[in-house]
Amino acid sequence: MYPRVDKIETGKRIRSLMKVRGLKPTDVQDKLSLCCVQTVYKWMRGESIPSIDILYSLCALLRVNMDSLLVGNKEQIVLENMNRGL
Template sequence: MVPAIDQKATGRQIHRLLKLRGFTVQDVKERLMLGCVQSVYHWLDGQSLPSLDNLYALSRMLRVPMDRLIIGTEDYEKTRPLKRRSKHLLYYGKMVREGIAA
């Protein structure tokens, strides 16, 4: 299965972060210079997704990376097994970060 964006879950995530940061739908409309609040309500209801530009602006407004706003239908990393070499590189990288590797 190809990973996709879960619109409903993404809308709930955006709504949760707006509440957490104390922003209203009107605040989003004004900051993103949207014509009306209906677009924001459609995002929150999972009827549509923000454009890439609006997603970036939202991430800046909410002070989170863009990928924290988006919820996928499945975890891509779990669906794609790592090859032996990739696992070895990840392990070596961990050792380097911990100062173990020479």
């Protein structure tokens, strides 16, 4: 079976990673040059997922690969590494 993207779970991962990185929704908006902060809130609630160009930048900002963010295959390992500063 192929991995599937679950918007709700992806939103939870975005929220969790933002917390680990100490980022507020307005920080993400500013750093990604988004027109409104509501976009970030929609991602966090799982109402939508970033477009591929924004997703690439978001992953760089959160220091996580797309697979981990979208599907969560290695989420725990990534979070543990980020907490250790790796």
